[in-house]
Amino acid sequence: MNTEILGIVGMYSIVLLLAIPFGKYIGKVFINEKTWADLFFNPLDKIFYKLGGINPAKAMNWKQHLMALLTINLIWFLLAMLVLTNMSWLPLNPDGNPSMSGDLAFNTAVSFITNTNLQHYSGETGLSYFGQLTLMLWQFISAACGIAIAAVVFFAMKERTTEKLGNFYFLFVRTCTRILLPLALTVALLLAYNGVPMTFEGKDTITNLQGDTVRVSRGPVAAFVAIKQLGTNGGGFYGPNSTHPLENPNYFTNMVETISIFLIPIAMVFALGFVLKKRKLAWMIFGVMTVGFILLLVPTITNEMKGNPAIAKMGITQPLGSMEGKEVRFGPAASAYWAINTTVTSNGSVNAMHDSLTPLSGMNTLLGMMVNCFYGGVGVGFLNFYIFIILAVFISGLMVGRTPEFLGKKIEAREMKIAMIIALLHPLLILAGTAIASYLYAHNPTAYASWLNNPGFHGFSEMLYEFTSSSANNGSGFEGLGDNTPFWNIACGVVMLLARYLPIIGPVAIAGSLAAKKYIPESAGTLKTDTATFGLMVFAVIVIVAALSFFPALALGPIAEYFSLY
Amino acid sequence: MKEHILPAIQITAICLLIFSGVYTLIVLAVSQLSFNNGKGEIIVANGKTYYTNVGQKFTDDKYFYSRPSAVDYNAAASGGSNKGPANPDYLKTVRDRIDTFLVHNPAVSKNKIPSDLVTASGAGLDPHISVQAATIQVKRIAKLRSIPEPVLQELISKNTEKPLLGFLGTERVHVLKLNLALDQLK
Numbered sequence: 001m002n003t004e005i006l007g008i009v010g011m012y013s014i015v016l017l018l019a020i021p022f023g024k025y026i027g028k029v030f031i032n033e034k035t036w037a038d039l040f041f042n043p044l045d046k047i048f049y050k051l052g053g054i055n056p057a058k059a060m061n062w063k064q065h066l067m068a069l070l071t072i073n074l075i076w077f078l079l080a081m082l083v084l085t086n087m088s089w090l091p092l093n094p095d096g097n098p099s100m101s102g103d104l105a106f107n108t109a110v111s112f113i114t115n116t117n118l119q120h121y122s123g124e125t126g127l128s129y130f131g132q133l134t135l136m137l138w139q140f141i142s143a144a145c146g147i148a149i150a151a152v153v154f155f156a157m158k159e160r161t162t163e164k165l166g167n168f169y170f171l172f173v174r175t176c177t178r179i180l181l182p183l184a185l186t187v188a189l190l191l192a193y194n195g196v197p198m199t200f201e202g203k204d205t206i207t208n209l210q211g212d213t214v215r216v217s218r219g220p221v222a223a224f225v226a227i228k229q230l231g232t233n234g235g236g237f238y239g240p241n242s243t244h245p246l247e248n249p250n251y252f253t254n255m256v257e258t259i260s261i262f263l264i265p266i267a268m269v270f271a272l273g274f275v276l277k278k279r280k281l282a283w284m285i286f287g288v289m290t291v292g293f294i295l296l297l298v299p300t301i302t303n304e305m306k307g308n309p310a311i312a313k314m315g316i317t318q319p320l321g322s323m324e325g326k327e328v329r330f331g332p333a334a335s336a337y338w339a340i341n342t343t344v345t346s347n348g349s350v351n352a353m354h355d356s357l358t359p360l361s362g363m364n365t366l367l368g369m370m371v372n373c374f375y376g377g378v379g380v381g382f383l384n385f386y387i388f389i390i391l392a393v394f395i396s397g398l399m400v401g402r403t404p405e406f407l408g409k410k411i412e413a414r415e416m417k418i419a420m421i422i423a424l425l426h427p428l429l430i431l432a433g434t435a436i437a438s439y440l441y442a443h444n445p446t447a448y449a450s451w452l453n454n455p456g457f458h459g460f461s462e463m464l465y466e467f468t469s470s471s472a473n474n475g476s477g478f479e480g481l482g483d484n485t486p487f488w489n490i491a492c493g494v495v496m497l498l499a500r501y502l503p504i505i506g507p508v509a510i511a512g513s514l515a516a517k518k519y520i521p522e523s524a525g526t527l528k529t530d531t532a533t534f535g536l537m538v539f540a541v542i543v544i545v546a547a548l549s550f551f552p553a554l555a556l557g558p559i560a561e562y563f564s565l566y
Numbered sequence: 567m568k569e570h571i572l573p574a575i576q577i578t579a580i581c582l583l584i585f586s587g588v589y590t591l592i593v594l595a596v597s598q599l600s601f602n603n604g605k606g607e608i609i610v611a612n613g614k615t616y617y618t619n620v621g622q623k624f625t626d627d628k629y630f631y632s633r634p635s636a637v638d639y640n641a642a643a644s645g646g647s648n649k650g651p652a653n654p655d656y657l658k659t660v661r662d663r664i665d666t667f668l669v670h671n672p673a674v675s676k677n678k679i680p681s682d683l684v685t686a687s688g689a690g691l692d693p694h695i696s697v698q699a700a701t702i703q704v705k706r707i708a709k710l711r712s713i714p715e716p717v718l719q720e721l722i723s724k725n726t727e728k729p730l731l732g733f734l735g736t737e738r739v740h741v742l743k744l745n746l747a748l749d750q751l752k
Binding site (some may be wrong): 003004006007010047048051052053054068069072074075076079122124125133134136137140169172173176181184185188192193195197198199200201203204206207208209210212214216217218220222223226227238239240243244245246249250251252254255259275287307309310311314315316317318320321322323324325326327328329330331335346350351352353355356357358359453454455457458469478479480533561564566 | 570571572573574575576577578579580581582584585586589590592593594596597600601603604605606607614615616617618619620621622623624625626629632633639640642643644645646647649650651652653655656657660661664669676677678679680681682684685686687688690692693694695696698700709726728730733734735736737742745746749
């Protein structure tokens with residue numbers, strides 16, 4: 001078989017082999033079961049509890065959980081603003097990079113606390129090392145925040161009636177120290193020993209073989225890249241992210257970084273199975289997610305390996321495939337695989353420029369973000385999937401004429417209203433945002449000429465992609481978009497905020513209210529939710545609610561571009 | 567909300583210390599033992615230092631060309647072209663690159679040119695080209711440097727990097743290493 005395809009099969013097999021046992025470990029971390037790692041981590045966690053002034057044994061109800069989460073996120077926002085607007089005089093700035101303007105700092109601060117990592121700046125010129133290191137803090141803690149709140153929903157799904165859903169800080173701290181820290185250390189060292197720089201020295205100046213003088217940006221890259229990949233963050237150290245040969249020097253580092261994208265999102269599904277002691281349910285969820293992922297993946301790889309038809313017409317050969325925006329050391333197949341990995345999870349790092357993908361591949365990356373729950377972001381991907389489960393239970397209940405129940409709890413009007421609002425929020429933010437931007441551009445193309453890097457359908461796709469990426473908390477971009485303007489900084493910032501916190505509040509509210517309801521033991525009349533039939537139902541709901549609401553927009557962008565090209 | 571403010575501030579402070587501070591220092595300390603003390607892999611040749619992984623601009627006819635770059639191989643402001651596949655300006659750029667290549671390599675027939683030689687990479691710093699991209703430049707260099715073609719062919723196969731473990735990923739040629747080896751042929 002083709003070595004490029006084997007590389008992909010290798011990456012998926014390894015991540016699956018790692019994610020299943022790791023999911024069990026995550027489950028143990030959540031329910032406080034003993035592991036061999038306690039010896040080291042218990043003292044470390046105690047430091048947090050003691051200096052943080054918290055009692056990890058105090059159980060919270062769902063409202064207290066949300067309050068704790070929102071408060072700490074507000075503190076993070078303020079701290080991020082403070083650092084980003086004062087980098088120029090703060091330490092660790094060997095290249096003398098400037099502080100950010102107010103609107104750019106707002107966008108960047110929101111982007112990092114919401115686990116999005118949309119970057120309207122370029123790392124080499126837009127941040128000091130101090131700025132990079134503080135942004136790295138949110139790559140840890142915003143990820144931990146999502147994982148911790150997903151654990152709260154896991155607890156709420158247990159078969160009992162309760163309001164007590166564990167302690168938020170307990171889950172948050174343990175996620176940071178026991179899940180993210182050891183993984184990040186491992187990955188960072190693997191990268192550092194394979195050519196990714198880790199230094200605090202500034203730019204180097206060299207003369208190349210041909211005699212030109214060039215400056216080379218360096219920095220503490222290895223530490224940053226590791227957690228950027230693992231926490232579905234995606235914000236690159238350098239502007240072009242993991243296409244940069246110092247951020248991703250060879251095929252081995254590319255495999256490590258790609259595997260890091262999927263590891264925790266997949267493991268979370270198996271963690272759910274472990275916590276609830278419902279392995280079949282976990283496999284149903286995993287199955288639906290995997291089918292969705294593969295349906296997006298296969299056409300993308302095929303299209304990228306086939307190449308660009310407009311270039312084929314010029315009479316040259318494309319033995320590798322479509323190479324614009326791609327690196328020879330990865331090849332189009334591994335780049336297509338990464339592109340779908342990074343968009344179905346809310347990672348957003350790239351190892352090829354998405355703006356230069358062939359039209360249908362561009363559409364599949366968009367669809368990955370529009371659905372946003374085929375594995376999904378760490379923690380929050382499951383919350384999105386949870387909403388679709390609730391919708392599917394309700395619809396199936398109506399179809400067979402029974403009261404809809406999920407895991408022994410009745411789903412009633414209140415839960416359904418919340419689920420519908422959350423399911424429709426994502427299309428609303430994306431389509432309304434794109435509509436406003438298109439309106440502005442169409443009515444004054446000269447004033448906004450610097451926005452778009454490509455004419456026609458593709459230009460529309462650039463705007464659609466930016467709002468989709470913001471609303472999915474993804475962070476990748478069709479980077480041709482001239483996005484460091486007050487309009488894009490503020491519009492995307494607001495979208496990211498709404499699209500992060502409302503889809504956390506909604507599912508937690510549903511789960512919390514279900515947890516407090518009376519538990520109805522399973523009977524012959526109960527709708528089984530851990531079967532392939534129900535999986536198909538969930539998949540249908542996802543296709544109808546998520547994918548189809550975007551069809552008109554996709555028809556104007558990538559689909560129209562496809563027909564203009566082929 | 568009030569009861570959460572103080573713990574939130576305190577936990578954030580500890581996180582800052584541990585994840586931005588301690589974690590970074592551990593990675594930094596252990597990296598000191600890696601290539602060039604973690605400052606990036608380098609190649610030293612003829613008393614000069616080059617970064618192994620950072621691609622260089624090669625447009626001189628006596629060297630194997632590297633790929634086109636949207637940022638002219640500026641390793642302090644890297645980036646791609648971000649051009650869509652149907653963009654007319656972009657397609658014109660590619661056509662121009664093909665024509666320029668044919669002018670400099672009259673012995674090559676157009677349908678042998680692989681697309682990586684006329685398209686820009688993602689970061690504009692790609693250190694590699696495909697094997698085919700190196701092979702079609704042999705005639706030009708052989709003529710200019712008066713080196714027999716088989717010698718150059720062998721040089722290419724010596725500098726070809728195989729897929730990882732022999733079966734994962736692409737086969738490619740490291741342009742800088744190839745050109746350094748080329749300079750040493752005399």
